Amino acid sequence: MIQYFAIGLILVGIYGLLTQRNAIKIVIALNIFEIGLNVFIVSIGFVKDGLAPIMTSGANTSSLMYVDPLPHALVLTSIVIGVGITAFALALAKRMHNKYGTYDLDEMGGE
Numbered sequence: 001m002i003q004y005f006a007i008g009l010i011l012v013g014i015y016g017l018l019t020q021r022n023a024i025k026i027v028i029a030l031n032i033f034e035i036g037l038n039v040f041i042v043s044i045g046f047v048k049d050g051l052a053p054i055m056t057s058g059a060n061t062s063s064l065m066y067v068d069p070l071p072h073a074l075v076l077t078s079i080v081i082g083v084g085i086t087a088f089a090l091a092l093a094k095r096m097h098n099k100y101g102t103y104d105l106d107e108m109g110g111e
Contacts, residue, residue, distance in 0.1 A: 002039065002043045002046075003040060003043050003044075005039065006036045006037070006039040006040035006043060007036070007040065008036070009032055009033070009035055009036025009039065010033055010036035010037060010040065011036075012029075012032055012033075012036070013029050013030065013031075013032035013033025013034070013035075013036055014029075014033060015029075016028065016029025016032060016033075017029045017030060017033065021104055021105045021106050022103045022104055022105070023089075023092075023093040023096060023097075023103045023104075023105060024090075024093055024103050026089075027086060027089045027090060027093060030085070030086070030089065031082070031086060034078070034082045037078070038075045038078055038079065038082075041071045041074060041075050041078075042071055042072060042075050044068075044071055045067060045068040045069070045070065045071030045072060046067065047065070047066065047067045047068070049065070050065055050066055050067035051065055051066055051067065052066070052067065052069075053066040053067065053068075053069055096108065
């Protein structure tokens, strides 16, 4: 069920990227897309009633009962990269606003 929510967020983000002409709204759409992708990746690694993948002497050795830690590690890295990209995109949008006086990409025109 959570995968459908994640796919919905991804589609909303793609729609925003394709239809918006405002630089700030494009950055927000990119963040929505990233959140949807992160939720989808985490939901793939989820196992209901799963255990942490720590081997102990008294633990069940069935590998089907463990939660996969790799998607969670990838999402943590993705969050850090996403924050950096968002900061760069907002700085770029501010620089464009200082130069052109608007955030609208159509009003900036080509020079």
